[in-house]
Amino acid sequence: MESRELRYFVAVAEELHFGRAAQRLGIAQPPLSRAILQLERRLGAALLRRTSRSVTLTEAGEVLLREGRTALDALEAAEHRAQRAARAAAGRPALVLAAKAGASSELLAKLLHAYAAEPGSIHVDVMLCRPGAQERLLRNGQADVAVLHRPFDETTGFDTEEILTEGQVAVLPAAHTLATRKTLHLKDLADAEDLPTPRWPGPDGTYPAGPGPEVQSHTQLLQLVSLGRALMVAPDSCRSQLRDDVVAVPVMDAPKVTTVIAWPPHSRSQAVATLVRTALRL
Amino acid sequence: MESRELRYFVAVAEELHFGRAAQRLGIAQPPLSRAILQLERRLGAALLRRTSRSVTLTEAGEVLLREGRTALDALEAAEHRAQRAARAAAGRPALVLAAKAGASSELLAKLLHAYAAEPGSIHVDVMLCRPGAQERLLRNGQADVAVLHRPFDETTGFDTEEILTEGQVAVLPAAHTLATRKTLHLKDLADAEDLPTPRWPGPDGTYPAGPGPEVQSHTQLLQLVSLGRALMVAPDSCRSQLRDDVVAVPVMDAPKVTTVIAWPPHSRSQAVATLVRTALRL
DNA sequence: CATGAGCGATACCGCACGGGTATCGATGGG
DNA sequence: CCCATCGATACCCGTGCGGTATCGCTCATG
Numbered sequence: 094m095e096s097r098e099l100r101y102f103v104a105v106a107e108e109l110h111f112g113r114a115a116q117r118l119g120i121a122q123p124p125l126s127r128a129i130l131q132l133e134r135r136l137g138a139a140l141l142r143r144t145s146r147s148v149t150l151t152e153a154g155e156v157l158l159r160e161g162r163t164a165l166d167a168l169e170a171a172e173h174r175a176q177r178a179a180r181a182a183a184g185r186p187a188l189v190l191a192a193k194a195g196a197s198s199e200l201l202a203k204l205l206h207a208y209a210a211e212p213g214s215i216h217v218d219v220m221l222c223r224p225g226a227q228e229r230l231l232r233n234g235q236a237d238v239a240v241l242h243r244p245f246d247e248t249t250g251f252d253t254e255e256i257l258t259e260g261q262v263a264v265l266p267a268a269h270t271l272a273t274r275k276t277l278h279l280k281d282l283a284d285a286e287d288l289p290t291p292r293w294p295g296p297d298g299t300y301p302a303g304p305g306p307e308v309q310s311h312t313q314l315l316q317l318v319s320l321g322r323a324l325m326v327a328p329d330s331c332r333s334q335l336r337d338d339v340v341a342v343p344v345m346d347a348p349k350v351t352t353v354i355a356w357p358p359h360s361r362s363q364a365v366a367t368l369v370r371t372a373l374r375l
Numbered sequence: 376m377e378s379r380e381l382r383y384f385v386a387v388a389e390e391l392h393f394g395r396a397a398q399r400l401g402i403a404q405p406p407l408s409r410a411i412l413q414l415e416r417r418l419g420a421a422l423l424r425r426t427s428r429s430v431t432l433t434e435a436g437e438v439l440l441r442e443g444r445t446a447l448d449a450l451e452a453a454e455h456r457a458q459r460a461a462r463a464a465a466g467r468p469a470l471v472l473a474a475k476a477g478a479s480s481e482l483l484a485k486l487l488h489a490y491a492a493e494p495g496s497i498h499v500d501v502m503l504c505r506p507g508a509q510e511r512l513l514r515n516g517q518a519d520v521a522v523l524h525r526p527f528d529e530t531t532g533f534d535t536e537e538i539l540t541e542g543q544v545a546v547l548p549a550a551h552t553l554a555t556r557k558t559l560h561l562k563d564l565a566d567a568e569d570l571p572t573p574r575w576p577g578p579d580g581t582y583p584a585g586p587g588p589e590v591q592s593h594t595q596l597l598q599l600v601s602l603g604r605a606l607m608v609a610p611d612s613c614r615s616q617l618r619d620d621v622v623a624v625p626v627m628d629a630p631k632v633t634t635v636i637a638w639p640p641h642s643r644s645q646a647v648a649t650l651v652r653t654a655l656r657l
Numbered sequence: 658c659a660t661g662a663g664c665g666a667t668a669c670c671g672c673a674c675g676g677g678t679a680t681c682g683a684t685g686g687g
Numbered sequence: 688c689c690c691a692t693c694g695a696t697a698c699c700c701g702t703g704c705g706g707t708a709t710c711g712c713t714c715a716t717g
Contacts, residue, residue, distance in 0.1 A: 094454045096378035097704095111665060125707045126666060134456065139462030145713050153461035160453035163641060167449040171442035172376045172418065179420030179435035234442070249638040250532065263596070358532040359445060372683050379675095393694060406676045408695060427693050497665045 096168055098132045099161045101125055101141065106158040107297070109148045148310045163215070163232070163250075170357070177237075188364045191227040191236035195311035197352050200257060200375065201240065201260030201331055208371045215364050223309065225296060231355060236371065238365050242328070243351040251355040256372050261347035264318050264325040272340040273339050279346050290325040291317065328352075378450055380414045383407055384422065388440040389579065391430045393459035430546060445532075452516025452639070453475045459519075469498045470646045473509040473518035477593035479614055479634050482539060482657065483522065490653045497646050499651075505591065513637060520647050524610070524635040530645070533637040538654050544614065546600050546607040547622050552623040561628050572604040573599065597621070 094204055104114040133140050140154035146156060150158065177278040192201055194373050201219070208347070220227075220236055224231065229237040229247055240256075241248055265272045282290070289305035292316055300307045306323050308314045311331075317323040319338045328350040332341050354372045356365050386396040387407065397404040417424050422436035424598070432440065465468070474483055483501070490496050502509075502518055510529055512518040522538075523530055545564055547554045553567060571587035573596055582589045588605055590596045599605040601620045610632040614623050634652045638647050 094378070094450060096376070099450070099453065112663090120704090121706060122665075123707085125669080128704085130666085136458055138458055138463070140457070145666095145711085148665085149416065151461070152464035153457045156460040157457035159643075160449070160456050161642065164453045166447035167442070167446035168376060168378065168381070169383075171381065171439055171446045172501065174416055174442050175422070175435045175439035176420055178438040179418070179433070182434035229502055252531075315663065359441065361441070394692090403677060404694075405678085410675085412695085425694060426689095427682085430694085545693080554680090 094132070094135070094219060096165065097127055098135075099157075099165060101128045102132055103143065103158060103161050103165065105129060105289070106150055106154060109150075111148070121191055123245055131193075134278070134328070134362050137255070156230075166229070166232040166234075170232065171233035177234075185216075187218050187318040188238065188368065189218045189220060189236045189363070190368070191222060191239040193224050193227060193240070193242065194221040195222075195331075195334070196242060197257075197330060199330060200352065202374050203375055204276060207375065208368050211367055213363075214310070214367065217368075224293060231266060231357060234357075237360070237362060238356045238368060239352060241353050241355050243353060245350070248353060248355055250358070252358045252360070253353045253355045254373055255353050256375060257330075257352045259329040259352075260298050260349060261326050262341040263343050263344050264315070264331070264335065265342065266319060266321040267338050267340050269321070269340075271342065274342055277342050277344050279344060282324060282326070283289045285324065289325045291325065297333055311364075313346075376414070376417070376479075380410055380437075380448065381447060382404075383410045384414055384420070385440060385443050387411060387423065387431055387448065388436060392433075392525070393430065407592050410424050419428070434527040448514040452514065457515075464540070467498075468646070469500050470520065470644070470650065471500045471502060471512075471518045472650070473502045473504060473512040473520070473521040475506050475524065476503040477504075477616070478524060478610070479522055479612060481612060482634065485657055486654050489657065490650050493649055493653055495645075496649065499650070505529075506593075510557075511578075515640060516639075519642070519644060520636060520638045520650060523635050523637050525635060526630055527632070530635060530637055534642070535635045535637045536651055536655055537633050537635050538657060539612075539634045540631050541611040541634075542631060543608050543610055543626050545626050546597070546609060546617065547611070547624065548601060548603040551603070551622075552639035553624065556624055559624050559626050561626060562607070562608060566625070567606065571604045573607070591616060597627060599643045 101114075101118060104118050105111060105183065108114040111122050111125055115125040121311045129141065133300055136153070139151050140157055141300055142149045142151055156291050177189075179188075205217055206218070208217065213263045222230065225246060227236065227239040227241055231239045233249065241253070241335060247255075263271070263277050265288065269285075269288065273279060282288070288300060290303075291308045292300045292303050293308060308317065308323070314323060314325050316337070318325050318334065325346060325349055329343075335341060352360065354367065379560070383396075383400060386400050387393060390396040390399065391402050393407055397407040400407065407460055411423065419434050420435045422439055424431045424433055433572070450637075459469075459471075490498060490499065504512065507528060509518070509521040509523055512519045515535065523535070545553070545559050549568065551567075551570065553559060553563060565571070572585070573587045573590045574582045574585050575590060576582050588599055590599065590605070596605060596607050597617075600607050601618065608626060608629055611625075617623060636651055638651065
């Protein structure tokens with residue numbers, strides 16, 4: 094199977110619409126139809142059920158979408174890593190670390206500081222990204238190592254080490270009635286109808302339906318909290334970054350959050366190994 | 376990057392010779408040279424150092440070879456798994472299990488028997504293959520699950536569960552002087568110059584240099600042992616398959632062998648999950 | 658029920674690119 | 688010193704990919 098065919102299929106499978114998929118790919122619709130037809134003939138399996146009104150995935154199509162995405166990521170990863178190896182050999186060795194913007198920032202600072210003190214350490218490029226985006230950067234080779242948070246981020250297929258486990262707090266406007274409580278439970282938050290739970294975009298960039306405001310970053314969310322328009326549930330360690338117009342109250346029954354450091358399973362990099370060892374000593 | 380280019384590069388990187396690589400790919404040498412050149416231009420990185428007498432890999436080339444192989448395997452895996460999903464949907468669901476021919480055969484029999492008794496179990500195709508070949512079958516999607524043996528088989532990148540850990544025995548001709556001993560150590564075997572250690576082919580099909588006979592299968596090796604031409608070191612459980620012209624003596628300082636069941640980390644298959652659960656109960 | 662809009666498939670065309678042959682230029686062995 | 692070996696270059700050809708035009712089907716609409 095050629096990677097071009099697979100890219101075409103993934104586009105159609107994600108859009109479930111030949112016209113939009115073709116637009117996204119920058120080609121016309123007819124060659125796209127043909128390419129998919131040819132792919133199906135070559136595989137000897139139907140991937141899509143089409144009517145003139147809708148396109149749906151068959152069983153085989155679902156599998157090819159899932160497996161195909163990881164294959165395309167692996168292809169990109171090979172490309173990126175080879176390019177970075179070339180740059181490293183040319184005298185600018187660097188490690189790229191992906192982290193969620195605004196999360197674990199104290200821990201991250203400590204880690205970078207401790208690693209820089211290690212013998213033989215190299216420059217670390219920190220990529221701060223949208224929540225959930227680190228996983229993809231690691232899968233497609235743009236990053237060498239990532240800081241992830243279970244259970245929010247998916248870690249299947251990576252090697253990981255746990256760095257820290259912590260509880261979660263609700264961040265509330267200082268003036269809110271719940272702000273005086275010593276502890277809270279998830280039910281208290283669900284009952285506070287004046288403070289809806291914000292909605293984050295999924296991996297595909299769309300928002301789930303619901304009442305809460307749509308947010309894309311933690312700073313944006315924090316501002317909504319201080320304006321009394323939303324509440325935020327986040328790991329304990331976020332307290333160090335709060336301003337004094339908001340209050341953090343422990344949520345007793347919220348799931349524990351584990352900060353992990355993750356790297357691709359075939360990594361042969363000495364630098365990654367050292368960074369992980371440093372992280373475990375924190 | 377296109378998969379065709381990557382396949383071409385991997386061929387050249389493995390052969391380290393444009394002519395032979397072209398032959399293996401079924402194309403002429405000049406288009407291959409051009410394709411590699413174009414790939415290097417697109418990546419902006421030299422992958423090969425060529426003289427008219429030799430071809431060697433650069434740093435970036437080494438990385439691209441390693442990462443590229445896994446990317447190509449992932450691509451093949453997507454293809455195979457989609458095809459199998461189509462066949463399964465057409466009413467012949469099956470699970471493909473890869474195992475080393477001649478190893479853990481009792482355990483395997485028990486596993487298959489126990490799994491068949493599970494509610495909702497499906498047909499299991501057993502692929503018996505050359506030692507070390509299971510890994511590749513699992514990586515490129517021809518198998519859904521594999522029985523591997525640490526530390527011999529590489530399990531990085533798979534999800535695994537340990538089934539059994541056992542010591543190793545030396546299998547010797549019944550008439551040999553060492554055959555009367557109750558226990559042995561690796562040094563004893565190294566000193567027995569009349570019984571050289573056999574040489575297995577590497578993943579590339581070539582044999583390491585050395586004095587021992589070249590072997591490809593366990594039956595072949597067992598025959599050499601009973602002829603007094605080689606010795607064999609294998610897990611305890613192989614005893615059940617030995618004929619009475621050979622003797623098994625425990626080797627005290629040989630590494631412990633762990634039989635593990637492994638599956639690709641993104642597997643969503645109910646059948647794989649059931650099989651693994653069954654294996655853990657053995 | 659007729660009509661038109663929306664969508665995927667088909668027909669057909671042109672050209673870019675992948676692959677072929679011939680040959681060059683460099684390098685090392687006899 | 689010459690020839691064998693090997694990768695690169697020059698040049699040509701055909702296939703296959705992408706483009707436009709259009710068809711055929713389905714459903715929403717009045």
